[in-house]
Each structure stands twice: as C-alpha cells, then as structure tokens.
Amino acid sequence: MNKVTTLENAMKRVTDGMTIMLGGFANVGTPELLVEAVVAKGVKDLTVVCLDAGLPGKGAGKLINARAIKKYITSHVGLNPEFSRQKCSEQPETVLVPQGTLAERIRAGGAGIGGFLTPTGVGTLVEEGKQKLTLNGKDYLLELPLKGDVALVKAYRADKAGNLVFRKSARNFNPLIATACEYVIVEAEQIEDVGVIDPDQVMLSGVFVDAIIQG
Amino acid sequence: MNKVTTLENAMKRVTDGMTIMLGGFANVGTPELLVEAVVAKGVKDLTVVCLDAGLPGKGAGKLINARAIKKYITSHVGLNPEFSRQKCSEQPETVLVPQGTLAERIRAGGAGIGGFLTPTGVGTLVEEGKQKLTLNGKDYLLELPLKGDVALVKAYRADKAGNLVFRKSARNFNPLIATACEYVIVEAEQIEDVGVIDPDQVMLSGVFVDAIIQG
Amino acid sequence: MAEQNGREMIARRIAKEFKDGDIVNLGIGLPTLVANYLPEGVEILLHSENGFIGLGTVPPPGEEDKDLINAGNQFATVVPGASFFDSATSFTIVRGGHIDVTVLGTLEVDREGNIANYIIPGKMMPGMGGAMDMVVGAKKVIIATDHLDKHGNPKILKKCRLPLTAVGEADLIVTDMAVIERTGEGLVLKEIAPGLTVEEVVKNTEAELIVNGSVKTIEV
Amino acid sequence: MAEQNGREMIARRIAKEFKDGDIVNLGIGLPTLVANYLPEGVEILLHSENGFIGLGTVPPPGEEDKDLINAGNQFATVVPGASFFDSATSFTIVRGGHIDVTVLGTLEVDREGNIANYIIPGKMMPGMGGAMDMVVGAKKVIIATDHLDKHGNPKILKKCRLPLTAVGEADLIVTDMAVIERTGEGLVLKEIAPGLTVEEVVKNTEAELIVNGSVKTIEV
Numbered sequence: 001m002n003k004v005t006t007l008e009n010a011m012k013r014v015t016d017g018m019t020i021m022l023g024g025f026a027n028v029g030t031p032e033l034l035v036e037a038v039v040a041k042g043v044k045d046l047t048v049v050c051l052d053a054g055l056p057g058k059g060a061g062k063l064i065n066a067r068a069i070k071k072y073i074t075s076h077v078g079l080n081p082e083f084s085r086q087k088c089s090e091q092p093e094t095v096l097v098p099q100g101t102l103a104e105r106i107r108a109g110g111a112g113i114g115g116f117l118t119p120t121g122v123g124t125l126v127e128e129g130k131q132k133l134t135l136n137g138k139d140y141l142l143e144l145p146l147k148g149d150v151a152l153v154k155a156y157r158a159d160k161a162g163n164l165v166f167r168k169s170a171r172n173f174n175p176l177i178a179t180a181c182e183y184v185i186v187e188a189e190q191i192e193d194v195g196v197i198d199p200d201q202v203m204l205s206g207v208f209v210d211a212i213i214q215g
Numbered sequence: 216m217n218k219v220t221t222l223e224n225a226m227k228r229v230t231d232g233m234t235i236m237l238g239g240f241a242n243v244g245t246p247e248l249l250v251e252a253v254v255a256k257g258v259k260d261l262t263v264v265c266l267d268a269g270l271p272g273k274g275a276g277k278l279i280n281a282r283a284i285k286k287y288i289t290s291h292v293g294l295n296p297e298f299s300r301q302k303c304s305e306q307p308e309t310v311l312v313p314q315g316t317l318a319e320r321i322r323a324g325g326a327g328i329g330g331f332l333t334p335t336g337v338g339t340l341v342e343e344g345k346q347k348l349t350l351n352g353k354d355y356l357l358e359l360p361l362k363g364d365v366a367l368v369k370a371y372r373a374d375k376a377g378n379l380v381f382r383k384s385a386r387n388f389n390p391l392i393a394t395a396c397e398y399v400i401v402e403a404e405q406i407e408d409v410g411v412i413d414p415d416q417v418m419l420s421g422v423f424v425d426a427i428i429q430g
Numbered sequence: 431m432a433e434q435n436g437r438e439m440i441a442r443r444i445a446k447e448f449k450d451g452d453i454v455n456l457g458i459g460l461p462t463l464v465a466n467y468l469p470e471g472v473e474i475l476l477h478s479e480n481g482f483i484g485l486g487t488v489p490p491p492g493e494e495d496k497d498l499i500n501a502g503n504q505f506a507t508v509v510p511g512a513s514f515f516d517s518a519t520s521f522t523i524v525r526g527g528h529i530d531v532t533v534l535g536t537l538e539v540d541r542e543g544n545i546a547n548y549i550i551p552g553k554m555m556p557g558m559g560g561a562m563d564m565v566v567g568a569k570k571v572i573i574a575t576d577h578l579d580k581h582g583n584p585k586i587l588k589k590c591r592l593p594l595t596a597v598g599e600a601d602l603i604v605t606d607m608a609v610i611e612r613t614g615e616g617l618v619l620k621e622i623a624p625g626l627t628v629e630e631v632v633k634n635t636e637a638e639l640i641v642n643g644s645v646k647t648i649e650v
Numbered sequence: 651m652a653e654q655n656g657r658e659m660i661a662r663r664i665a666k667e668f669k670d671g672d673i674v675n676l677g678i679g680l681p682t683l684v685a686n687y688l689p690e691g692v693e694i695l696l697h698s699e700n701g702f703i704g705l706g707t708v709p710p711p712g713e714e715d716k717d718l719i720n721a722g723n724q725f726a727t728v729v730p731g732a733s734f735f736d737s738a739t740s741f742t743i744v745r746g747g748h749i750d751v752t753v754l755g756t757l758e759v760d761r762e763g764n765i766a767n768y769i770i771p772g773k774m775m776p777g778m779g780g781a782m783d784m785v786v787g788a789k790k791v792i793i794a795t796d797h798l799d800k801h802g803n804p805k806i807l808k809k810c811r812l813p814l815t816a817v818g819e820a821d822l823i824v825t826d827m828a829v830i831e832r833t834g835e836g837l838v839l840k841e842i843a844p845g846l847t848v849e850e851v852v853k854n855t856e857a858e859l860i861v862n863g864s865v866k867t868i869e870v
Contacts, residue, residue, distance in 0.1 A: 078776025100741030100783030112525035114332030195510030293556025315521030315563030327745030338597035410730030
C-alpha cells in the first residue's frame with residue numbers, strides 16, 4: 001500500500017462542519033501545508049482540536065483568521081493575540097482543557113477508552129458539567145474521549161506505508177491525534193521506501209495513517 | 216547520576232509482601248537475572264503483576280516454583296503447566312485480567328489516572344465486583360490503576376542515566392511497568408555512557424529508572 | 431468431511447473476506463492458516479498482540495531471533511514496513527478499532543453473536559489473554575471453527591453455556607459445514623460446504639438458522 | 651527591595667530546595683531563573699512539558715533548531731541524557747508523580763495552599779495550559795512570586811478570589827519578603843528577607859502567618 005498522494009487528493013476528505021485535529025505546539029510540529037490547503041478549500045464551521053491557537057497567522061492561526069472555525073477545543077490561546085481580538089464578534093466557541101487532560105482525552109479516543117478519571121481540575125472551573133467520582137477518598141473528574149474526522153499530522157520521516165518518525169519537540173500531539181481520527185493526513189519532510197525505517201524506531205505505526213504528502 | 220549498580224545493591228529494595236511487576240511475554244523481554252536474584256533472596260508473600268506465568272522454570276515460573284507468590288495478577292497462565300499443577304494446594308490467589316486492560320491499568324497507575332472505562336469484559340465474568348457505567352448508550356467497566364513497589368525490567372540498551380531502548384517484541388510490558396512502580400530495576404544487555412543514545416530514539420525516559428544492572 | 435480438508439476450506443474461505451490493506455489479527459491454531467490463502471492482489475498486515483504490526487513467516491531453522499516471537503510463542507519474522515510498540519499501544523490498536531478483521535476459534539458461539547472461547551470452568555482456565563479486547567475492538571470478528579465439537583455436538587448454540595468472552599461480537603461464522611452471518615434478525619445461512627444439504631447443516635446447528643432461499647455452495 | 655534583587659533572591663533561595671537527581675519543571679518567567687543558581691554538586695534534569703526531559707540552555711544565535719523549543723516558545727537545547735516523547739507521555743510524567751519539584755508563579759495563593767494563576771475573568775484568559783496538571787501531579791509545588799502585586803496588595807490571601815488552578819497544592823511559597831511553608835495547621839513563616847521584620851512581613855500578608863519563634867533570615 002503506497003499512501004503517498006497529492007495535497008488535492010488528501011483534501012477531498014475535508015468538508016464543512018467536521019472535526020479536525022491539528023498537531024503542533026507553538027507551531028513546532030504543525031503541518032503548515034495541510035493547514036493552508038484546508039484554508040484554500042474554504043471549508044466552514046469546523047470544530048478544531050489543537051493544543052494552542054498557533055502564532056498569529058501561523059498554524060491554527062491561519063484557520064482562525066479565515067473564520068473557518070465554529071468551535072475550538074484547546075489548552076492555551078495566549079500566543080495568538082489575534083485570537084483574543086476576535087473575542088466579542090466572530091470568535092469561535094472556545095473550550096479550554098488542561099493540557100494533560102487534552103492529551104489523555106485524545107489518546108482515549110484513539111484507544112477505545114470510554115472515559116478516564118483525572119485529579120486535574122478538581123475544585124476548579126474545569127469541573128463544570130462533569131461527573132465527579134470519589135475513589136479511596138480522592139476526588140476525580142470523569143473526562144470523556146475526543147475523536148475527530150481528520151487529523152493533520154506533521155512528521156519528520158514517513159515511509160510509504162505510513163510509519164512515522166518525529167523529531168525533537170515537534171512530536172508533541174502528532175502521534176496522539178493520528179490515533180483518534182477517521183482519516184489521517186501526514187505532511188512529511190522526508191518520504192522513504194517501505195522497509196527503510198527500522199521497525200524499532202517507528203514512533204507511530206502506519207496502521208494509523210491514511211495519506212502522506214511531501215512537506 | 217550514574218544509576219548502574221550491583222545486583223546485590225538493587226535487591227536491597229525487595230522485601231517480603233511487596234508488589235513486584237515483571238516484564239516479558241512468554242519470557243521474551245523477561246529479566247532473568249533479576250528474577251533469579253529475587254528468588255535467591257528468598258522473599259515471600261509477593262504480589263506479582265506479569266502478563267503471563269512464564270514458561271516452566273523460566274521468568275515468572277521461577278518465582279512460582281519458589282512459592283514466593285501470594286497473589287498473581289496476570290492475563291494468561293497457559294504456557295506454564297506447572298502453574299496449573301499447583302492449583303489446589305499452594306497456588307497463589309490468581310486474578311485474571313484481559314491483556315489490554317492489564318496494560319491500560321498499569322499505564323494508568325504510572326500516569327496518575329484514577330481509573331478508566333473500557334468496553335472489554337462487559338457481560339463476562341470480568342464484570343464481577345466492578346462499577347459499570349453507561350455513556351451514550353454504551354456499557355463500560357470502570358477499571359482501576361495498578362501500582363507496584365518494584366519493577367523488574369529487561370532492556371536492550373540503557374545509558375547510565377536510565378534511558379532505555381528495547382528490541383523487537385521484547386518491549387511488551389517493560390516500559391509500562393517502569394512508569395507504575397516506586398523503584399525500577401533494569402537488566403540491560405548493553406550499558407552506554409550518557410549521551411550515546413539519540414534522545415529521539417529513547418523508548419523509556421530515564422526519569423522512570425532507578426537502578427541498572429548489566430544483563 | 432476429512433478434518434484436514436475442512437480446515438483448509440475454512441481458511442481459504444475466510445481469506446476471501448479480506449480487502450487489500452486490511453489490518454488483521456489471527457488467533458492461534460486454525461486462524462493462523464488463513465494467511466496462507468490470500469487472494470491474488472490482496473495484501474494484508476498482520477497484528478501480533480505482543481507488540482507489532484507486520485508479522486511475517488516462521489524463520490528458517492538457525493535464523494530465529496530470541497527477541498522476536500508471535501503471540502503464540504513461536505519464533506517469528508517481520509515484513510518490510512513493520513513497526514514494534516509496547517503492549518499499551520498494541521491494545522490501543524485493538525480496542526481503539528484499528529484492526530479491520532480478527533479471526534479466532536471458539537468453544538461456543540450463539541445466535542446473538544455471543545462468543546465463549548477462553549474457559550471451561552474446572553477444566554481449562556488459562557486466562558483470556560487478549561481475546562476479550564480483540565473481539566470487542568476489531569471492526570469485524572470472524573469465527574473459524576469446526577461445526578461440531580469432538581463429541582459431535584453443535585458449537586453454534588441458541589445461547590452460550592460457557593462463560594462468555596464477549597457479548598454480541600461475532601459477525602461471521604465459517605465452519606467446515608457452512609458460512610453463517612449474524613444479522614439483526616439472527617443467524618443467516620449464506621453458504622454450505624460442497625456435498626451438504628441445507629437440512630444437514632440445520633440439523634447440526636442448535637441455533638435457529640435463517641434460510642432465505644439463496645444459499646450458495648462455499649467456493650474456495 | 652529592588653525588583654531585580656528580589657527576583658534573584660527568590661531564584662537563589664528556591665534553588666537550595668533541590669536534591670541531586672531531581673526532576674524539575676520550571677514555569678515561565680521568574681521560575682526559569684532558578685536553574686541559574688543550582689548549588690555545587692546538585693544536578694537536576696528539567697522537564698519541558700512540550701515533550702522532553704533534559705532541557706538545556708538557550709542556543710547561541712544562528713544555532714537554533716526549528717524543531718526544538720521549550721514550553722514558553724523559546725528556542726532550546728538539550729543536555730546529554732535527554733529524551734523526547736509525545737504529549738501523553740509528557741503528562742504521564744507530570745500527573746503520575748514523576749516530577750520531584752515544580753516551581754511556578756502565581757496571581758494568588760492562600761492559607762489552604764489553593765493556587766490561582768491562570769485566569770482573570772474578562773481580562774486575561776489565555777487558558778491553563780499544563781499548569782493544572784503540573785500542580786496536581788508534582789511531588790512538591792513551590793510558588794515563586796512577588797509578595798505584593800503591582801498595586802501593593804498582598805498576593806498571599808486568606809482565600810483566593812480568582813478562579814483556582816488547583817485546590818490545596820502549594821507546599822512552599824518563596825517571595826521577595828519571606829519563605830512560607832504550608833502545613834496542616836496553616837502557613838508557617840520560616841524565613842524573612844534581610845532587613846525586614848516579622849511584623850512587616852505579617853502586615854503585608856493577608857493570610858494569617860504562624861510564627862513559632864524561630865524565623866531565620868533568608869540565606870542565598
């Protein structure tokens with residue numbers, strides 16, 4: 001199975017109203033070409049799941065500026081003042097999630113876990129609307145899995161079967177979102193023949209990947 | 216911090232009645248020297264967490280033959296007929312856990328997760344004594360985290376700071392148990408100076424490791 | 431039907447269910463044979479629950495790798511494009527719905543798709559291993575089994591009597607006598623083995639079989 | 651007390667809390683300075699929540715790596731023995747209790763150890779990032795803060811008024827005026843800055859401070 005395709009082909013699966021998960025932390029490990037292609041396609045009413053709101057005009061920031069987002073599930077928007085500036089008027093509905101909880105909710109979505117108990121957020125605004133369980137005298141919030149329609153992933157190396165290697169702090173949410181979405185598009189800096197990457201050094205199995213484009 | 220030590224030194228933390236987690240799947244990735252050292256120390260009444268019961272006289276099988284185990288938390292004991300033969304008399308109390316649930320319970324123990332919901336085991340004997348939750352019309356069992364006192368881990372390469380690399384199917388439960396135990400002892404085939412292993416290729420961060428012995 | 435031919439027919443018939451690119455987990459025993467009969471042009475990747483995707487053939491004697499076994503404790507190899515991972519990731523793949531098809535044997539299966547294949551109380555209690563996660567997680571669960579047990583009793587029951595592995599997860603049952611699909615209405619008899627009649631299959635099945643007139647002969 | 655000296659004193663004093671081999675997470679701003687003042691013979695490893703252990707110094711101009719930043723979006727380096735991982739593993743380390751000490755700033759902290767440091771409703775709402783997980787998970791939470799806010803009002807309160815980051819997680823508060831330990835009985839004044847009196851510190855603290863006669867001068 002050769003999963004390498006064109007940007008145009010990969011974008012066929014992106015449509016109005018869907019949930020997109022986006023890799024990257026302060027735009028390190030963000031697939032800029034894929035984000036630009038989503039913006040160019042002009043889709044609207046997206047739900048976007050991303051650790052942060054990108055930097056102004058970069059990464060998720062491009063989707064924000066394009067007013068393509070209806071709902072934003074994120075942990076931190078402080079690096080992108082343009083996000084806050086939209087606040088009153090056209091800003092997307094924003095759901096703030098603690099970073100560890102966001103990572104774990106995405107992992108749960110990919111791992112078939114129906115929910116998990118975390119001590120994070122107990123006694124804070126994060127509790128709102130959530131079931132609270134007490135086990136052995138300790139309080140936990142029941143957090144639910146997050147799943148998406150399309151994942152936009154940035155990798156350092158990919159083989160044509162979709163096995164991925166990430167580099168340094170550009171790994172972050174990328175391998176997680178790939179497990180939690182129906183259709184996973186990877187923007188890879190290097191594309192290798194199948195068999196070139198040592199199977200022990202694969203950081204995300206190709207089983208999770210659907211399409212690869214050259215970054 | 217040089218974490219390389221002697222077998223004798225590492226075993227100081229192993230005492231009667233504690234919970235030991237053991238890596239390996241059908242004895243591939245089992246730290247045989249560490250198991251032998253535990254047997255030689257003559258500790259009793261252990262709770263052991265291990266995917267299987269080892270092969271006869273190998274891995275966990277050594278602990279079973281030494282009658283060192285009071286309670287055995289495992290997924291499969293079929294490869295070790297000696298385990299079943301002890302059944303009526305001196306066999307340890309045995310708790311059978313689905314393999315995916317066992318992996319996830321250990322991960323939860325290491326990750327500060329208070330419990331998680333899995334569809335695995337719903338409608339089976341595994342339900343017994345467990346809380347059942349229904350979310351969006353689907354039933355889940357609430358499974359609780361597993362933690363241990365000592366982890367016995369087998370690695371292929373370790374640097375002196377405890378960063379580990381595993382090899383092929385010998386990885387299995389080894390990186391998981393290292394996150395879930397207070398004191399983590401690694402038997403490594405190769406021990407390297409700090410800085411030799413590429414930080415991107417570390418499979419388990421040294422943050423989880425306490426002692427390393429030469430395997 | 432001769433035991434050996436029956437097993438080969440089951441394996442060959444199941445192999446026809448795969449689509450190119452499928453991620454497949456094969457249980458120990460009969461299901462393992464399925465990999466030998468893939469149709470032309472269909473490539474699948476095999477998941478090995480002990481921690482990899484891309485299970486290959488058995489290594490030649492002398493070329494075994496001490497660190498590479500399959501989930502049945504046999505020395506193994508990997509194909510190009512394989513990837514290794516830990517047991518939590520292995521079951522992220524399983525429980526998270528990333529396995530397209532799993533094929534496994536059973537002791538009993540019933541009209542509601544319940545599966546009992548891991549325990550005979552007091553006799554065989556090795557533990558469930560990864561079976562419970564596998565049948566719950568895989569997109570499609572194919573049961574590969576002899577139609578009758580070794581005493582000649584039906585294994586496809588109105589209701590499982592042994593402790594269950596999972597509730598309502600069997601999608602397709604392929605035996606040496608028939609191919610049976612589980613639907614919302616119950617078990618539908620789709621195909622029968624060459625030389626058998628529908629009546630013979632029905633007689634050897636405890637569960638009611640829905641026959642809607644279009645039963646084919648199993649082609650392999 | 652001069653702002654700059656106060657910050658340096660806070661950083662130097664906190665650095666004395668570390669033990670050799672500690673895994674430490676430093677928040678953005680003042681806490682980052684702590685790494686500059688490690689005592690002789692104490693080596694720590696810094697956790698960077700965006701995905702690694704072994705955060706090093708800022709790279710020299712021209713040697714930045716586009717794929718290597720710290721959690722505050724500054725180019726970074728790693729020390730020998732570093733390891734990279736994904737965000738779920740990063741917070742396995744955090745929430746699982748594998749961080750020995752975290753140092754972070756705050757807007758408010760109170761006598762029960764409650765911390766409010768991520769939101770001012772209607773004014774500053776960037777999101778909590780990893781702060782909530784960090785203070786819940788780290789074995790020891792050290793608050794590094796000016797004793798008074800920029801309007802001269804106490805930041806150590808009877809009860810936090812801003813939305814909380816976490817309940818009862820602050821263990822030690824180090825300010826430009828004092829070192830305060832949270833105990834089961836309440837906040838204990840342990841040390842005061844050179845040139846200050848106990849009364850001056852108490853007057854500038856809204857929360858009741860327990861003074862048990864043995865208040866030392868902060869040594870750095």
